Amino acid sequence: MTVFKITNAWKSFNDSVNVLRGISLSVESGEVVSIIGPSGSGKSTLLRCATLLERLNAGEIRYGEEIIAENDSAGKSVYREEAALRACRQQFGLVFQNFNLFPHFSVLKNIADAPINVQKRPKAEVESEASALLEKMGLSDKKDAYPFQLSGGQQQRVSIARALALKPDILFFDEPTSALDPELTGEILKVIRSLAEEKMTMVVVTHEIEFARIVSDRVIFMDGGVIIEEGTPDLISNPNNERTKTFLQKLRR
Amino acid sequence: MPLSVILAKLSQGMATSFAIFSLTLVLSLPLGLVVALIRLRPNRPIQAVTRGYISIMRGTPLMLQLLVVYFSPYYLFGIRLTPDYRFWAVIIAFVLNYAAYFAEIYRGGIESIPVGQHEAAEILGYTKSQAFTRIILPQVVKNILPSVTNEIITLIKDTSIAFAIAVTEMFTIAKAIASAEKTMVSYAIAGLFYYVFNFIVAITMERVEKRLNYYR
Ligand SMILES: Nc1ncnc2c1ncn2[C@@H]1O[C@H](COP(=O)(O)OP(=O)(O)OP(=O)(O)O)[C@@H](O)[C@H]1O
Ligand SMILES: [Mg+2]
Numbered sequence: 001m002t003v004f005k006i007t008n009a010w011k012s013f014n015d016s017v018n019v020l021r022g023i024s025l026s027v028e029s030g031e032v033v034s035i036i037g038p039s040g041s042g043k044s045t046l047l048r049c050a051t052l053l054e055r056l057n058a059g060e061i062r063y064g065e066e067i068i069a070e071n072d073s074a075g076k077s078v079y080r081e082e083a084a085l086r087a088c089r090q091q092f093g094l095v096f097q098n099f100n101l102f103p104h105f106s107v108l109k110n111i112a113d114a115p116i117n118v119q120k121r122p123k124a125e126v127e128s129e130a131s132a133l134l135e136k137m138g139l140s141d142k143k144d145a146y147p148f149q150l151s152g153g154q155q156q157r158v159s160i161a162r163a164l165a166l167k168p169d170i171l172f173f174d175e176p177t178s179a180l181d182p183e184l185t186g187e188i189l190k191v192i193r194s195l196a197e198e199k200m201t202m203v204v205v206t207h208e209i210e211f212a213r214i215v216s217d218r219v220i221f222m223d224g225g226v227i228i229e230e231g232t233p234d235l236i237s238n239p240n241n242e243r244t245k246t247f248l249q250k251l252r253r
Numbered sequence: 254m255p256l257s258v259i260l261a262k263l264s265q266g267m268a269t270s271f272a273i274f275s276l277t278l279v280l281s282l283p284l285g286l287v288v289a290l291i292r293l294r295p296n297r298p299i300q301a302v303t304r305g306y307i308s309i310m311r312g313t314p315l316m317l318q319l320l321v322v323y324f325s326p327y328y329l330f331g332i333r334l335t336p337d338y339r340f341w342a343v344i345i346a347f348v349l350n351y352a353a354y355f356a357e358i359y360r361g362g363i364e365s366i367p368v369g370q371h372e373a374a375e376i377l378g379y380t381k382s383q384a385f386t387r388i389i390l391p392q393v394v395k396n397i398l399p400s401v402t403n404e405i406i407t408l409i410k411d412t413s414i415a416f417a418i419a420v421t422e423m424f425t426i427a428k429a430i431a432s433a434e435k436t437m438v439s440y441a442i443a444g445l446f447y448y449v450f451n452f453i454v455a456i457t458m459e460r461v462e463k464r465l466n467y468y469r
Contacts, residue, residue, distance in 0.1 A: 053372055089378045100369035103468050104391050114377040148469040
Protein backbone atom coordinates (compact mmCIF):
# COMPACT_ATOMS: atom_id res chain seq x y z
CA MET A 1 0.00 0.00 0.00
CA THR A 2 1.28 3.46 -0.88
CA VAL A 3 1.37 5.69 2.19
CA PHE A 4 2.70 8.83 0.60
CA LYS A 5 3.13 9.99 -2.94
CA ILE A 6 4.38 13.24 -4.38
CA THR A 7 4.30 13.58 -8.14
CA ASN A 8 6.03 16.01 -10.47
CA ALA A 9 6.68 18.53 -7.74
CA TRP A 10 7.95 21.98 -8.61
CA LYS A 11 8.84 24.55 -6.01
CA SER A 12 10.47 27.96 -6.16
CA PHE A 13 10.67 30.64 -3.48
CA ASN A 14 9.44 34.09 -4.53
CA ASP A 15 9.61 33.20 -8.21
CA SER A 16 13.37 32.76 -8.16
CA VAL A 17 15.12 29.58 -9.33
CA ASN A 18 13.32 26.29 -8.90
CA VAL A 19 14.46 24.37 -5.84
CA LEU A 20 12.40 21.30 -6.72
CA ARG A 21 12.29 20.50 -10.41
CA GLY A 22 9.63 17.96 -11.11
CA ILE A 23 10.60 15.49 -8.40
CA SER A 24 8.46 12.42 -7.70
CA LEU A 25 8.61 10.04 -4.75
CA SER A 26 6.34 7.30 -3.58
CA VAL A 27 6.69 5.50 -0.26
CA GLU A 28 5.18 2.11 0.51
CA SER A 29 3.90 1.02 3.90
CA GLY A 30 6.74 -0.22 6.12
CA GLU A 31 9.40 1.13 3.83
CA VAL A 32 12.42 3.13 5.01
CA VAL A 33 13.70 5.59 2.44
CA SER A 34 16.90 7.56 2.91
CA ILE A 35 17.49 10.78 1.03
CA ILE A 36 21.08 11.79 0.49
CA GLY A 37 22.48 14.73 -1.42
CA PRO A 38 24.67 17.81 -1.30
CA SER A 39 23.73 20.95 0.60
CA GLY A 40 21.19 23.05 -1.25
CA SER A 41 19.93 20.16 -3.36
CA GLY A 42 16.39 20.63 -2.03
CA LYS A 43 16.11 17.79 0.53
CA SER A 44 14.64 19.92 3.29
CA THR A 45 12.39 21.68 0.81
CA LEU A 46 11.05 18.32 -0.33
CA LEU A 47 10.23 17.32 3.27
CA ARG A 48 8.72 20.72 4.01
CA CYS A 49 6.48 20.45 0.97
CA ALA A 50 5.56 16.87 1.87
CA THR A 51 4.61 17.96 5.39
CA LEU A 52 2.63 20.96 4.10
CA LEU A 53 4.88 23.56 5.71
CA GLU A 54 5.52 24.88 2.20
CA ARG A 55 3.23 24.88 -0.82
CA LEU A 56 4.18 23.48 -4.19
CA ASN A 57 3.92 25.60 -7.33
CA ALA A 58 3.03 22.56 -9.34
CA GLY A 59 2.58 18.88 -8.59
CA GLU A 60 0.43 16.48 -6.63
CA ILE A 61 0.51 15.15 -3.09
CA ARG A 62 -1.36 12.14 -1.76
CA TYR A 63 -1.54 10.53 1.65
CA GLY A 64 -2.99 7.05 1.32
CA GLU A 65 -6.08 7.40 -0.84
CA GLU A 66 -6.47 11.03 -0.01
CA ILE A 67 -5.49 13.71 -2.51
CA ILE A 68 -4.08 16.71 -0.68
CA ALA A 69 -2.93 18.77 -3.65
CA GLU A 70 -3.44 18.35 -7.35
CA ASN A 71 -2.86 20.36 -10.49
CA ASP A 72 -5.55 22.56 -11.95
CA SER A 73 -5.99 22.87 -15.71
CA ALA A 74 -3.19 25.45 -15.84
CA GLY A 75 -0.84 22.99 -14.13
CA LYS A 76 -0.69 24.82 -10.80
CA SER A 77 -1.02 23.00 -7.47
CA VAL A 78 -4.34 23.46 -5.73
CA TYR A 79 -4.58 22.44 -2.08
CA ARG A 80 -7.61 21.24 -0.13
CA GLU A 81 -9.09 23.66 2.40
CA GLU A 82 -7.33 24.22 5.74
CA ALA A 83 -9.62 21.93 7.77
CA ALA A 84 -8.86 19.00 5.44
CA LEU A 85 -5.14 19.75 5.60
CA ARG A 86 -5.28 19.80 9.39
CA ALA A 87 -6.99 16.42 9.41
CA CYS A 88 -4.33 15.11 7.04
CA ARG A 89 -1.56 16.28 9.36
CA GLN A 90 -2.56 13.44 11.69
CA GLN A 91 -1.27 11.00 9.08
CA PHE A 92 2.34 12.14 9.13
CA GLY A 93 4.94 13.38 11.56
CA LEU A 94 8.10 15.40 11.11
CA VAL A 95 11.19 15.26 13.27
CA PHE A 96 13.14 18.50 13.02
CA GLN A 97 16.87 18.91 12.95
CA ASN A 98 16.71 21.20 16.02
CA PHE A 99 13.91 19.33 17.86
CA ASN A 100 11.58 22.30 18.37
CA LEU A 101 10.29 20.96 21.67
CA PHE A 102 7.95 23.24 23.59
CA PRO A 103 10.16 24.68 26.34
CA HIS A 104 7.32 25.49 28.74
CA PHE A 105 5.93 21.94 28.71
CA SER A 106 7.39 19.07 30.68
CA VAL A 107 8.66 16.10 28.68
CA LEU A 108 5.42 14.20 29.31
CA LYS A 109 3.28 17.16 28.30
CA ASN A 110 5.30 17.72 25.14
CA ILE A 111 4.30 14.22 24.11
CA ALA A 112 0.75 14.09 25.47
CA ASP A 113 -0.57 17.58 24.74
CA ALA A 114 -1.35 17.14 21.05
CA PRO A 115 -3.07 13.73 21.37
CA ILE A 116 -5.22 15.18 24.16
CA ASN A 117 -6.01 18.59 22.67
CA VAL A 118 -5.82 17.91 18.95
CA GLN A 119 -7.02 14.32 18.72
CA LYS A 120 -9.29 14.76 21.77
CA ARG A 121 -8.29 11.39 23.18
CA PRO A 122 -8.74 10.57 26.88
CA LYS A 123 -5.99 12.02 29.04
CA ALA A 124 -5.30 8.90 31.09
CA GLU A 125 -4.94 6.69 28.01
CA VAL A 126 -2.70 9.20 26.26
CA GLU A 127 -0.48 9.66 29.28
CA SER A 128 0.04 5.96 29.79
CA GLU A 129 0.94 5.64 26.10
CA ALA A 130 3.29 8.58 26.44
CA SER A 131 4.97 6.91 29.41
CA ALA A 132 5.37 3.74 27.39
CA LEU A 133 6.96 5.73 24.56
CA LEU A 134 9.35 7.36 27.00
CA GLU A 135 10.29 3.97 28.37
CA LYS A 136 11.03 2.82 24.84
CA MET A 137 13.22 5.89 24.34
CA GLY A 138 15.04 5.12 27.59
CA LEU A 139 13.76 8.31 29.18
CA SER A 140 11.36 7.07 31.84
CA ASP A 141 13.15 9.06 34.52
CA LYS A 142 12.82 12.31 32.52
CA LYS A 143 9.04 12.44 32.41
CA ASP A 144 8.80 15.54 34.58
CA ALA A 145 11.94 17.24 33.32
CA TYR A 146 11.82 20.30 31.07
CA PRO A 147 13.54 20.36 27.68
CA PHE A 148 16.32 22.69 28.84
CA GLN A 149 17.36 20.05 31.37
CA LEU A 150 18.01 17.46 28.66
CA SER A 151 20.95 16.78 26.38
CA GLY A 152 20.46 17.27 22.65
CA GLY A 153 20.17 13.54 22.11
CA GLN A 154 17.54 13.24 24.84
CA GLN A 155 15.61 16.19 23.40
CA GLN A 156 15.62 14.58 20.00
CA ARG A 157 14.31 11.32 21.46
CA VAL A 158 11.48 13.25 23.12
CA SER A 159 10.66 14.90 19.82
CA ILE A 160 10.50 11.49 18.14
CA ALA A 161 8.19 10.28 20.90
CA ARG A 162 6.07 13.42 20.44
CA ALA A 163 5.65 12.60 16.75
CA LEU A 164 4.92 8.92 17.43
CA ALA A 165 2.28 9.72 20.05
CA LEU A 166 -0.08 10.89 17.28
CA LYS A 167 0.27 7.45 15.63
CA PRO A 168 1.23 8.71 12.19
CA ASP A 169 1.31 6.46 9.15
CA ILE A 170 4.63 7.93 8.08
CA LEU A 171 7.42 9.79 9.79
CA PHE A 172 9.76 12.24 8.08
CA PHE A 173 13.17 13.06 9.56
CA ASP A 174 15.19 16.07 8.43
CA GLU A 175 18.81 15.42 9.42
CA PRO A 176 17.79 14.29 12.92
CA THR A 177 21.38 13.99 14.12
CA SER A 178 23.15 16.93 12.54
CA ALA A 179 22.52 19.31 15.47
CA LEU A 180 24.05 16.76 17.86
CA ASP A 181 27.57 16.12 19.07
CA PRO A 182 29.04 13.11 17.27
CA GLU A 183 28.90 10.94 20.40
CA LEU A 184 25.14 11.56 20.68
CA THR A 185 24.17 10.68 17.10
CA GLY A 186 24.37 6.96 17.87
CA GLU A 187 21.49 7.00 20.32
CA ILE A 188 19.17 8.61 17.76
CA LEU A 189 20.21 6.26 14.98
CA LYS A 190 19.52 3.36 17.32
CA VAL A 191 15.98 4.63 17.91
CA ILE A 192 15.33 5.03 14.17
CA ARG A 193 16.69 1.55 13.60
CA SER A 194 14.37 0.03 16.15
CA LEU A 195 11.45 1.86 14.53
CA ALA A 196 12.49 0.39 11.21
CA GLU A 197 12.44 -3.08 12.75
CA GLU A 198 8.85 -2.40 13.84
CA LYS A 199 8.04 -1.56 10.23
CA MET A 200 7.42 2.12 10.80
CA THR A 201 7.24 3.89 7.44
CA MET A 202 9.98 6.51 7.37
CA VAL A 203 11.71 8.99 5.09
CA VAL A 204 15.05 10.09 6.47
CA VAL A 205 17.22 12.90 5.12
CA THR A 206 20.69 12.18 6.42
CA HIS A 207 24.39 12.63 5.88
CA GLU A 208 25.10 9.44 7.84
CA ILE A 209 25.65 7.20 4.84
CA GLU A 210 26.75 4.16 6.81
CA PHE A 211 23.54 4.38 8.79
CA ALA A 212 21.52 4.85 5.59
CA ARG A 213 23.14 1.75 4.13
CA ILE A 214 22.16 -0.38 7.12
CA VAL A 215 18.68 0.88 7.86
CA SER A 216 17.11 1.77 4.49
CA ASP A 217 15.15 -0.29 2.03
CA ARG A 218 15.79 2.30 -0.62
CA VAL A 219 18.29 5.10 -1.03
CA ILE A 220 17.69 8.24 -3.05
CA PHE A 221 20.33 10.67 -4.25
CA MET A 222 19.09 14.17 -4.82
CA ASP A 223 20.82 17.01 -6.59
CA GLY A 224 19.50 20.21 -8.14
CA GLY A 225 15.93 19.48 -7.08
CA VAL A 226 15.63 16.10 -8.78
CA ILE A 227 16.46 12.49 -8.00
CA ILE A 228 19.64 11.70 -9.87
CA GLU A 229 19.86 8.09 -8.78
CA GLU A 230 17.92 5.67 -6.60
CA GLY A 231 18.02 2.03 -5.65
CA THR A 232 18.91 -0.46 -2.94
CA PRO A 233 21.38 0.53 -0.20
CA ASP A 234 24.16 -1.23 -2.14
CA LEU A 235 24.13 1.83 -4.35
CA ILE A 236 26.03 3.61 -1.59
CA SER A 237 28.95 1.30 -2.13
CA ASN A 238 28.62 1.22 -5.93
CA PRO A 239 27.10 4.42 -7.31
CA ASN A 240 26.73 4.72 -11.08
CA ASN A 241 26.19 8.44 -11.43
CA GLU A 242 29.34 10.61 -11.50
CA ARG A 243 27.83 13.31 -9.26
CA THR A 244 26.82 10.68 -6.71
CA LYS A 245 30.35 9.29 -6.75
CA THR A 246 32.00 12.65 -6.07
CA PHE A 247 29.48 13.48 -3.36
CA LEU A 248 29.99 10.18 -1.56
CA GLN A 249 33.76 10.54 -1.80
CA LYS A 250 33.51 13.96 -0.15
CA LEU A 251 31.40 12.51 2.67
CA ARG A 252 33.83 9.67 3.27
CA ARG A 253 36.81 11.97 3.58
CA MET B 254 -3.98 70.61 59.93
CA PRO B 255 -3.03 67.62 62.07
CA LEU B 256 -1.05 64.85 60.51
CA SER B 257 -3.89 62.37 60.92
CA VAL B 258 -6.18 64.54 58.78
CA ILE B 259 -3.50 64.88 56.10
CA LEU B 260 -3.07 61.12 56.13
CA ALA B 261 -6.80 60.49 55.87
CA LYS B 262 -7.18 62.88 52.95
CA LEU B 263 -4.19 61.44 51.16
CA SER B 264 -5.50 57.91 51.67
CA GLN B 265 -8.69 58.90 49.92
CA GLY B 266 -6.61 60.23 47.06
CA MET B 267 -4.59 57.05 47.12
CA ALA B 268 -7.80 55.05 46.60
CA THR B 269 -8.54 57.07 43.47
CA SER B 270 -4.96 56.64 42.24
CA PHE B 271 -5.26 52.92 42.83
CA ALA B 272 -8.55 52.79 40.92
CA ILE B 273 -6.94 54.58 37.96
CA PHE B 274 -3.99 52.23 38.13
CA SER B 275 -5.90 48.97 38.31
CA LEU B 276 -8.59 49.85 35.75
CA THR B 277 -5.95 51.02 33.29
CA LEU B 278 -3.96 47.84 33.76
CA VAL B 279 -6.89 45.45 33.54
CA LEU B 280 -8.18 47.09 30.35
CA SER B 281 -4.97 48.00 28.54
CA LEU B 282 -3.22 44.63 28.87
CA PRO B 283 -5.86 42.75 26.81
CA LEU B 284 -6.43 45.71 24.48
CA GLY B 285 -2.69 45.85 23.81
CA LEU B 286 -2.69 42.19 22.85
CA VAL B 287 -5.56 42.75 20.45
CA VAL B 288 -3.75 45.73 18.91
CA ALA B 289 -0.54 43.69 18.58
CA LEU B 290 -2.36 40.84 16.85
CA ILE B 291 -3.99 43.28 14.43
CA ARG B 292 -0.65 44.97 13.89
CA LEU B 293 0.89 41.60 12.94
CA ARG B 294 -1.77 40.84 10.33
CA PRO B 295 -0.48 40.80 6.77
CA ASN B 296 -3.30 43.21 5.78
CA ARG B 297 -1.57 46.49 4.81
CA PRO B 298 -4.28 49.12 5.47
CA ILE B 299 -5.09 47.65 8.90
CA GLN B 300 -1.39 47.52 9.68
CA ALA B 301 -1.02 51.17 8.74
CA VAL B 302 -3.90 52.20 11.02
CA THR B 303 -2.52 50.37 14.06
CA ARG B 304 0.97 51.68 13.35
CA GLY B 305 -0.37 55.23 13.17
CA TYR B 306 -2.26 54.79 16.44
CA ILE B 307 0.77 53.37 18.23
CA SER B 308 3.03 56.07 16.85
CA ILE B 309 0.75 58.92 17.97
CA MET B 310 0.23 57.42 21.43
CA ARG B 311 3.94 57.05 21.95
CA GLY B 312 4.92 60.27 20.23
CA THR B 313 2.81 62.75 22.22
CA PRO B 314 2.66 63.43 25.97
CA LEU B 315 0.11 61.52 27.98
CA MET B 316 -0.98 64.78 29.61
CA LEU B 317 -1.86 66.23 26.21
CA GLN B 318 -3.81 63.08 25.29
CA LEU B 319 -5.69 63.37 28.57
CA LEU B 320 -6.67 66.97 27.85
CA VAL B 321 -7.83 66.02 24.37
CA VAL B 322 -10.00 63.20 25.71
CA TYR B 323 -11.40 65.42 28.45
CA PHE B 324 -12.16 68.54 26.42
CA SER B 325 -12.97 67.26 22.95
CA PRO B 326 -16.55 66.13 23.68
CA TYR B 327 -17.33 69.75 24.52
CA TYR B 328 -15.18 71.64 22.04
CA LEU B 329 -15.81 69.36 19.10
CA PHE B 330 -19.38 68.23 19.67
CA GLY B 331 -20.76 70.69 22.22
CA ILE B 332 -21.59 67.88 24.62
CA ARG B 333 -21.64 68.90 28.28
CA LEU B 334 -20.55 66.00 30.41
CA THR B 335 -21.12 65.39 34.10
CA PRO B 336 -18.22 65.85 36.56
CA ASP B 337 -18.04 62.05 36.68
CA TYR B 338 -16.58 62.19 33.22
CA ARG B 339 -13.32 63.54 34.64
CA PHE B 340 -12.48 60.16 36.06
CA TRP B 341 -13.55 58.29 32.94
CA ALA B 342 -11.59 60.64 30.73
CA VAL B 343 -8.52 59.63 32.70
CA ILE B 344 -9.32 55.94 32.23
CA ILE B 345 -9.96 56.32 28.49
CA ALA B 346 -6.79 58.32 27.90
CA PHE B 347 -4.64 56.02 30.05
CA VAL B 348 -6.00 52.82 28.53
CA LEU B 349 -5.48 54.06 24.97
CA ASN B 350 -1.97 55.22 25.82
CA TYR B 351 -0.86 52.13 27.72
CA ALA B 352 -2.43 49.73 25.24
CA ALA B 353 -0.14 51.22 22.59
CA TYR B 354 2.95 50.62 24.71
CA PHE B 355 1.82 47.12 25.64
CA ALA B 356 1.04 46.37 21.98
CA GLU B 357 4.64 47.07 21.03
CA ILE B 358 5.88 44.91 23.89
CA TYR B 359 3.60 42.04 22.85
CA ARG B 360 4.65 42.41 19.23
CA GLY B 361 8.32 42.17 20.12
CA GLY B 362 7.57 39.16 22.30
CA ILE B 363 5.55 37.38 19.64
CA GLU B 364 8.15 38.02 16.95
CA SER B 365 10.93 36.70 19.18
CA ILE B 366 9.40 33.21 19.35
CA PRO B 367 11.37 30.99 16.93
CA VAL B 368 9.52 30.00 13.77
CA GLY B 369 10.20 26.35 14.68
CA GLN B 370 7.66 26.62 17.51
CA HIS B 371 4.94 27.61 15.05
CA GLU B 372 5.98 24.89 12.65
CA ALA B 373 6.07 22.17 15.31
CA ALA B 374 2.58 23.18 16.45
CA GLU B 375 1.31 23.19 12.88
CA ILE B 376 2.72 19.73 12.13
CA LEU B 377 1.15 18.34 15.31
CA GLY B 378 -2.23 19.54 14.09
CA TYR B 379 -2.97 22.39 16.48
CA THR B 380 -5.33 24.99 15.05
CA LYS B 381 -3.91 28.49 14.73
CA SER B 382 -5.72 29.68 17.85
CA GLN B 383 -4.72 26.59 19.85
CA ALA B 384 -1.11 27.10 18.79
CA PHE B 385 -1.27 30.72 19.90
CA THR B 386 -2.90 30.16 23.28
CA ARG B 387 -1.13 26.89 24.21
CA ILE B 388 2.30 27.25 22.67
CA ILE B 389 3.13 30.84 21.74
CA LEU B 390 1.42 33.10 24.30
CA PRO B 391 2.77 31.42 27.46
CA GLN B 392 6.30 31.84 26.15
CA VAL B 393 5.58 35.44 25.13
CA VAL B 394 4.31 36.26 28.62
CA LYS B 395 7.49 34.99 30.20
CA ASN B 396 9.68 36.90 27.74
CA ILE B 397 7.93 40.24 28.11
CA LEU B 398 7.47 40.22 31.88
CA PRO B 399 10.46 42.52 32.64
CA SER B 400 9.27 45.12 30.10
CA VAL B 401 5.71 44.91 31.41
CA THR B 402 6.99 45.47 34.96
CA ASN B 403 8.71 48.65 33.78
CA GLU B 404 5.48 49.92 32.25
CA ILE B 405 3.49 49.10 35.36
CA ILE B 406 5.89 51.07 37.52
CA THR B 407 5.70 54.00 35.12
CA LEU B 408 1.92 53.75 35.26
CA ILE B 409 1.87 54.14 39.05
CA LYS B 410 3.78 57.39 38.73
CA ASP B 411 1.71 58.48 35.72
CA THR B 412 -1.52 58.33 37.75
CA SER B 413 -0.45 61.73 39.12
CA ILE B 414 -1.01 63.18 35.64
CA ALA B 415 -4.75 62.98 36.34
CA PHE B 416 -4.04 66.12 38.37
CA ALA B 417 -4.12 68.03 35.05
CA ILE B 418 -7.92 67.81 34.93
CA ALA B 419 -8.38 68.09 38.70
CA VAL B 420 -9.27 64.49 39.42
CA THR B 421 -8.86 64.10 43.17
CA GLU B 422 -6.16 61.50 43.11
CA MET B 423 -3.34 61.54 45.61
CA PHE B 424 -1.09 64.09 43.97
CA THR B 425 -3.91 66.59 43.44
CA ILE B 426 -4.80 66.36 47.13
CA ALA B 427 -1.18 66.63 48.22
CA LYS B 428 -0.84 69.81 46.22
CA ALA B 429 -4.06 71.27 47.62
CA ILE B 430 -2.93 70.61 51.18
CA ALA B 431 0.53 71.99 50.46
CA SER B 432 -0.77 75.31 49.19
CA ALA B 433 -3.49 75.68 51.83
CA GLU B 434 -1.30 74.78 54.78
CA LYS B 435 2.04 76.08 53.52
CA THR B 436 3.67 72.74 54.22
CA MET B 437 5.75 70.21 52.35
CA VAL B 438 4.65 67.36 54.61
CA SER B 439 1.84 66.30 52.31
CA TYR B 440 4.30 65.96 49.41
CA ALA B 441 6.64 63.90 51.52
CA ILE B 442 3.86 61.55 52.56
CA ALA B 443 2.50 61.29 49.00
CA GLY B 444 6.02 60.47 47.81
CA LEU B 445 6.26 57.78 50.43
CA PHE B 446 2.89 56.33 49.36
CA TYR B 447 3.96 56.17 45.71
CA TYR B 448 7.22 54.57 46.73
CA VAL B 449 5.58 51.87 48.85
CA PHE B 450 3.05 51.15 46.10
CA ASN B 451 5.86 50.73 43.59
CA PHE B 452 7.82 48.60 45.98
CA ILE B 453 4.90 46.20 46.44
CA VAL B 454 4.39 45.97 42.68
CA ALA B 455 8.08 45.36 42.08
CA ILE B 456 8.16 42.54 44.63
CA THR B 457 5.00 40.97 43.24
CA MET B 458 6.33 41.03 39.70
CA GLU B 459 9.62 39.57 40.84
CA ARG B 460 7.74 36.66 42.39
CA VAL B 461 5.75 36.12 39.20
CA GLU B 462 9.00 36.11 37.23
CA LYS B 463 10.50 33.57 39.61
CA ARG B 464 7.46 31.35 39.25
CA LEU B 465 7.91 31.32 35.50
CA ASN B 466 11.56 30.42 35.86
CA TYR B 467 10.80 26.72 35.92
CA TYR B 468 11.79 26.60 32.26
CA ARG B 469 14.19 28.35 29.94
N1 LIG C 1 12.36 29.87 2.60
C1 LIG C 1 13.24 29.95 1.59
N2 LIG C 1 13.33 31.08 0.87
C2 LIG C 1 14.19 31.18 -0.15
N3 LIG C 1 15.03 30.20 -0.53
C3 LIG C 1 15.00 29.04 0.13
C4 LIG C 1 14.10 28.85 1.24
N4 LIG C 1 14.28 27.61 1.72
C5 LIG C 1 15.24 27.04 0.96
N5 LIG C 1 15.66 27.89 0.00
C6 LIG C 1 16.69 27.62 -1.00
O1 LIG C 1 16.40 26.38 -1.58
C7 LIG C 1 17.58 25.66 -1.86
C8 LIG C 1 17.46 24.27 -1.29
O2 LIG C 1 17.40 24.36 0.11
P1 LIG C 1 17.18 23.10 1.04
O3 LIG C 1 17.17 23.61 2.43
O4 LIG C 1 16.00 22.35 0.58
O5 LIG C 1 18.50 22.25 0.79
P2 LIG C 1 19.02 20.94 1.52
O6 LIG C 1 19.20 19.92 0.49
O7 LIG C 1 18.13 20.62 2.66
O8 LIG C 1 20.44 21.42 2.07
P3 LIG C 1 21.18 21.06 3.44
O9 LIG C 1 21.85 19.74 3.25
O10 LIG C 1 22.18 22.17 3.59
O11 LIG C 1 20.17 21.05 4.52
C9 LIG C 1 18.73 26.46 -1.28
O12 LIG C 1 19.37 27.13 -2.34
C10 LIG C 1 18.05 27.44 -0.38
O13 LIG C 1 18.74 28.66 -0.36
MG1 LIG D 1 18.32 20.62 4.76
